Amino acid sequence: MNTATHTFSINFPNHSGVETLLTFVKLMLLAWLAIITVVQSTQARATTLVSLTFDDGRNQSAARLLLLNHGMKGTFYVNSDRVGLGAPYLSKAELDVLYADGNEIGGHNIGHVDLATLSDAAQKTAICNDMQQLVNWGYQVRSFAYPFSSTGPTTQSIVAAGCPGVGTYESARAVGGLVNPNSCNGCPWAESLPPANRYYISTNNSIISTTTLATMQGYVLEAENHGGGWVPIVIHNICDSCGSSLSVSPATLDAFLTWLQARQAQGTYVRTIHQVMAGDYGPPPPPPPPSINLLNNPSLELDVNPVNNQADCWQRAGYGTSAFTWTRLNGGGHTPGFAESLQVTARTSGDRKLVQSQGSDTCAPVVTAGKQYVLSGWYTSNIPTGIVAYYKTSAGVWNYWQTSGNFAATSTWAQGSYTTPPVPADATALSFGFYLNNVGTLVTDDYAMFLKQ
Template identity: 40%
Template structure:
């Protein structure tokens, strides 16, 4: 799948070792004169396919002062929940990130006719420009399939670069290849990268791609991501969000020493990285509940609350404090130092603040943790248990339901009561009190039947009650 990039990397490495002139490897595309040795390291975070989970990377990058390059298949946008919508892609672009092309339908340009290849690549770029994105100058080859013909197609469409996959030393893969793409690149239409991030990729591997470049003269590390999720949203190409977030946290402070994050377009056009300056930006702390966002009602108790701080200013995170009694943790004597997730057993407002190594203190922030671990009550008041009703009659059915939750003020409230017959046949769903409906008894029913009412509260707790009804002619 990624063999073409690896072959090109091996050939370039061999040419360097043997002192062969650049024309000796011209079989893989035209080569420009080699660039001068880089004095720093640039890292580009690139995301393929416009996959839906990538939308969650927007705040992760933004809070750290980073920007990425997102390669979009414009004909697939919003076509299913696998892909981002145009609104989400506009949000990403609005955050200063680069939008690039990836063909209309994720088409292998090396396996189709020249006419189809031009349509797929050029119309994709036209669609993106038509959405208002500019300049749409960067392209990624689907399936990392690239040859001289595909390169020419990308030039013809007006792109300034084309990203492949492979050709850079990646652990034990591509030994003898360069440790980074050069700045400027030897061939901007066949950019070289480490191996793409997959489900087995570790934090240390991502870090190693960067440190290898740093310790071998610098250069450009173009990292390739697909899904950022823990549910295999893009199959084996999915990277765990925790690994991705930890990598960003590790990468951010390296800007002070010359390792900077830039989009593909910025590197290709020579846009200089921003100079490091004093850190005057306080950290930003977020809370999570049982590993997910603390949104809505939770029905487990206790809930494990975790706090995570990021520091866009670059000096690095120092400490986080918190309270669970409503007081301001920056001044309260009851403030606790955060060291690990802590349990919350009832509805609580957690307040927290972080400090960075430059002494900037975050204004105290709050997160309400809503817990309702108790099911509501429900009772059928009509018809009464054991009553007899007749076929073809209309029978009033009424239930009462209340939700007291767990602890003071921790009731999420009854969301609905669902009535069913014999545990299978749905009769009615009632979403507000009084929980009642008129049951039209079918003509083919007879004998003894069970009428069930199932109440569900907003937190998702459920409980059921039953009465037995005899149906006569």
């Protein structure tokens, strides 16, 4: 029998070829992991925009400082005919300061009327007369909100058509249309970017007194978890126990804004309505320098009631027994315009001073407990003077708080400045001014109040 021997051989690559193959495999794996990482990172950073919107201009004096403290801007939809009517409405001076801070002022129609109940002509009048007044006040007005979130068959087209010779609204916000607790199942988690219908922007339900911080946070988190988008928050009154169910406490709103600040790392940013409509979706710009004056009418220029010949949002105050004269000077101030002169000609006790109005809920600047503030103003005086400060409690009671050291008498303009200690826990607002506690003459101008950084 013939025996055949079969030899089987396997040709292994040389050592150099093995290294090349392993290197190739490693590169492929690294590339695949990089793709997965980019996809996951993109998903994690899907942009979510939050717009803080404030309707009706009622009980919203606290909004300014809360927004400033968190480096945020809001959109304030106001009925122009109600501005300056007195509490609880915003004053014109407050609206001017909000606008100067970079907040957006939007229209809400004359009289807060239900547009769906009006004729086309009446709707246009209510919308355009409101816009005309806001424009006359010097505001750029681009955004509108429907009172009661109510529209008729032609309302959206009337808003979109604009106001000839005045301007055109680029958007209009409703209320509702996004998912809410116990309602609107199946609705979107967020408005799309850009919105599908710019003249009917959807929101979650209005914030009410029973809306918890967790619910407000949930609106944002659900949007983040479902691919991002736009979450306009609808706020009316900012107050504790102010008799309206459409309200949020300042403490809850402050906590929400603090939480929102930390969401920037997740790609969530706060933008005004106009900023979103303009396509401003990216990270926010650096915060402004700490140079925003918290006072209303700080240079004493505004006086809408010339009969009393007294600067708006300021009051001439004092206690004890003395003979004195107040004069509103037109010229001769630290800067061109008005200044305030106080002359004490006889004194037995007490003092006299000009301070932010303590009889108004909208004039004295809102403060945050635990924060410090820098108070200042320019003065001339023939005797030493100083700054005296008061704070308002949550019960609405004004208390004496602090007095600075003396500022020397001076015949030329000098700036007196005083940094407060931390604000008491129960303080909600602050009022201060220069005082005279002896016979002499004091002229003041250009006051300022800054949050200490």
